[in-house]
Amino acid sequence: MAVPRRDYDPASLGAAIYPLLNSVVVPRPIAWVSTRSVDGVDNLAPHSFFTISSVVPPVVQFTSVGHKDSLRNAEATGEFVVSLCTEDLIEQVNLTGTDYPPHVSEFDAVGLTREDSKMVAPPRVAESPVALECRVVGTKDFGGGSVVVFGEVVWAVVDEDVLASDRPEIRLMRPVARLGADEWSTVGEISERKRVRYDSLEHPS
Numbered sequence: 274m275a276v277p278r279r280d281y282d283p284a285s286l287g288a289a290i291y292p293l294l295n296s297v298v299v300p301r302p303i304a305w306v307s308t309r310s311v312d313g314v315d316n317l318a319p320h321s322f323f324t325i326s327s328v329v330p331p332v333v334q335f336t337s338v339g340h341k342d343s344l345r346n347a348e349a350t351g352e353f354v355v356s357l358c359t360e361d362l363i364e365q366v367n368l369t370g371t372d373y374p375p376h377v378s379e380f381d382a383v384g385l386t387r388e389d390s391k392m393v394a395p396p397r398v399a400e401s402p403v404a405l406e407c408r409v410v411g412t413k414d415f416g417g418g419s420v421v422v423f424g425e426v427v428w429a430v431v432d433e434d435v436l437a438s439d440r441p442e443i444r445l446m447r448p449v450a451r452l453g454a455d456e457w458s459t460v461g462e463i464s465e466r467k468r469v470r471y472d473s474l475e476h477p478s
């Protein structure tokens with residue numbers, strides 16, 4: 274007997290669709306987004322609605338659910354930096370998700386160190402092993418309060434002690450991810466699979 278399925282109709286749910294999407298699109302990497310306001314305040318906030326949008330040119334994206342400081346600053350200045358959120362920084366990452374007012378810098382409030390970026394004004398998080406410096410190349414406003422910000426990666430840095438064979442190594446970086454509700458995760462078991470090519474399969478003649 275098939276398991277009964279529950280139906281969800283986005284048209285009648287409106288914003289109440291959020292817990293469903295948030296719980297099924299998992300695990301999500303977390304972008305620690307730093308921006309500088311036009312008044313010079315260094316803002317820092319985690320965004321788990323985050324992914325790669327393009328390889329050439331290299332573009333990443335984060336989504337602001339609501340009109341927050343990160344979005345406002347990125348739109349006003351055209352710049353942001355994504356730092357990697359790691360296990361040893363999880364408490365600080367969570368604290369930077371607090372709704373501090375715009376004149377408060379989360380770097381100071383949470384006790385994180387600014388590191389100068391090479392290509393953009395917003396600082397990197399010195400404690401994080403990876404930073405992607407980005408210039409805004411577009412935004413997409415879906416009208417209901419969510420705005421996607423696309424940023425071309427114009428410079429990237431990785432701590433040498435998380436590199437193995439010239440590649441960032443996940444066991445050394447130890448990123449954290451976001452799940453549904455207030456759940457977080459660390460990297461679990463890691464396995465490898467070679468990509469299967471069509472030509473290597475046996476085809477019925």
Ligand SMILES: Cc1cc2nc3c(=O)[nH]c(=O)nc-3n(C[C@H](O)[C@H](O)[C@H](O)COP(=O)(O)O)c2cc1C
Nearest residue numbers: 318319320321322336337338341342343370371372
């Ligand atoms: C792990 C984590 C992930 C989050 N992801 C997002 C997200 O993808 N989009 C969003 O708008 N808010 C997200 N938030 C909430 C924001 O970080 C929070 O609203 C923050 O105060 C926004 O700061 P800002 O106003 O300085 O931009 C997340 C919070 C946490 C702790």
